[in-house]
Amino acid sequence: MQVLGNDQTAGTGGSAYPHDNVEFRSASRRLPSLSANSLIVALLSPFLALTRVSVQKILLAVIILDIPLQFGTHLFYDEKLEDFGAMGGLSISAATIALAGLYFSWFIRRLANRKSEGRRPFHISRPLLLYLAIIAMSVFVAQDTSLAVFETCLFLESFLLYVYVANCIRTRQEVLFAVSVLLAGGLVEALVMIILSFTGVPGTIWGLPTHIHIEAVERGGFMRIGGTIGSANTAAGYFSILLSAVVSLLFTKLGWSYKLLAGAVLGFGGIALILTFSRGGWIALVVSMILFGLFLGRQRGLSLRAPIAVMVILALLYLPFGSLISARFLGDDKGSAESRIPLMNLAFRIFEDNPILGVGANNFSVVMGRYLTPEFRHGFLYAVHDKYLLVLSETGIGGLFAFLAFLFAALRRGWQCWNLHDNFLSPLALGFMVGIAGHMVHMNVDVFRGRPIQQLLWLVAALLVAMHRMGTEPSVLAAPSRVARDL
Numbered sequence: 001m002q003v004l005g006n007d008q009t010a011g012t013g014g015s016a017y018p019h020d021n022v023e024f025r026s027a028s029r030r031l032p033s034l035s036a037n038s039l040i041v042a043l044l045s046p047f048l049a050l051t052r053v054s055v056q057k058i059l060l061a062v063i064i065l066d067i068p069l070q071f072g073t074h075l076f077y078d079e080k081l082e083d084f085g086a087m088g089g090l091s092i093s094a095a096t097i098a099l100a101g102l103y104f105s106w107f108i109r110r111l112a113n114r115k116s117e118g119r120r121p122f123h124i125s126r127p128l129l130l131y132l133a134i135i136a137m138s139v140f141v142a143q144d145t146s147l148a149v150f151e152t153c154l155f156l157e158s159f160l161l162y163v164y165v166a167n168c169i170r171t172r173q174e175v176l177f178a179v180s181v182l183l184a185g186g187l188v189e190a191l192v193m194i195i196l197s198f199t200g201v202p203g204t205i206w207g208l209p210t211h212i213h214i215e216a217v218e219r220g221g222f223m224r225i226g227g228t229i230g231s232a233n234t235a236a237g238y239f240s241i242l243l244s245a246v247v248s249l250l251f252t253k254l255g256w257s258y259k260l261l262a263g264a265v266l267g268f269g270g271i272a273l274i275l276t277f278s279r280g281g282w283i284a285l286v287v288s289m290i291l292f293g294l295f296l297g298r299q300r301g302l303s304l305r306a307p308i309a310v311m312v313i314l315a316l317l318y319l320p321f322g323s324l325i326s327a328r329f330l331g332d333d334k335g336s337a338e339s340r341i342p343l344m345n346l347a348f349r350i351f352e353d354n355p356i357l358g359v360g361a362n363n364f365s366v367v368m369g370r371y372l373t374p375e376f377r378h379g380f381l382y383a384v385h386d387k388y389l390l391v392l393s394e395t396g397i398g399g400l401f402a403f404l405a406f407l408f409a410a411l412r413r414g415w416q417c418w419n420l421h422d423n424f425l426s427p428l429a430l431g432f433m434v435g436i437a438g439h440m441v442h443m444n445v446d447v448f449r450g451r452p453i454q455q456l457l458w459l460v461a462a463l464l465v466a467m468h469r470m471g472t473e474p475s476v477l478a479a480p481s482r483v484a485r486d487l
Contacts, residue, residue: 091150128402163462246266
């Protein structure tokens, strides 16, 4: 105590209470530590936010909405190559950034739950992985390496989307969330296309990084609307798949709000499909609806009245456009369909010279000049309007085999889900399955090289995998929700 008294009266400015000095010195030492901790928290907060369910939902919604709306750009873009059917640049979009965020989130979650999640089987599509490997190898034989890299990067992004959805969508609520966002995007796109049919002004929307596509057809007196998706045929492919899923929701036991949304998409989306004036898209939807009615009636023994009612609704939508539809199917198309036959022969000639790895991804338009015959002097010159022949000529026989194996695996997965006899998953799986089947018919008459259809097809296939796992894997049935808790 005497020492303390001496310190107190030494004139050093010390506190009258000795413990105050101790607390002051202790607080001074803590300040740098608190500053360092605050800096660490600030740096890690974006990554920690990615682990929140709400953030994951937003990122997944961005990816799904970007399929029709196409918020993005192409780096190193070459319009001349695009005019001949190649993908003229490196596609970067909002989905690219959102997908990177989802993978960061997935990585952090797996680190945090290493023990609980380590035993869950990891799904990956072998045909899709083989197709990716073949596309990557085709880069080394491509005449234009940069074009091959452009398509390889887009395919890699679609592959990563497939892997994420197949492994991270684990509950019915998450599937319903994804499908609801898919329908919302389709409804917005349908309204955009209907408005464009009245305004008819191609360009951008309010300066946003997305473009609208309109093709005026003089011989028929109509405009083919592609909206923000891309060409009219691409938009038709998108809506033919989407509407098949929409119809399936009407046969589930979901609440009236979901069926009201589905009905709105069916009505406005049906009009949007008509406005594309794509014969291939129309045929694809008809094929899908016929298959849907047959499977629904025979497998479950249900009445065909509901499918017939859907067909009647679609027919009523077509009535105001009856004359234009008839002209499109039966009128003179000025050799549009006939001009595709020389392109098919061209694709076979390219394949004969390059049967193993093809001419390289996205390189058909570059090499086709060496294989032209006199019939092309005044004919239509473009990438072959047949997805299967395009894959065959660019990636060889192995690429086509892997591509077909992936498509049939998706159909098989859809059939397995249909046989689960689940009130929600089974009808939805049937809609996805017949949508893919109809699109496989459509792929006989168009290119479908760009982002929208590829990512939509990969998304639907991944959802089928996730849905099948819900009905067959106990670990998935017991898993907590990752993307959505309640809707």
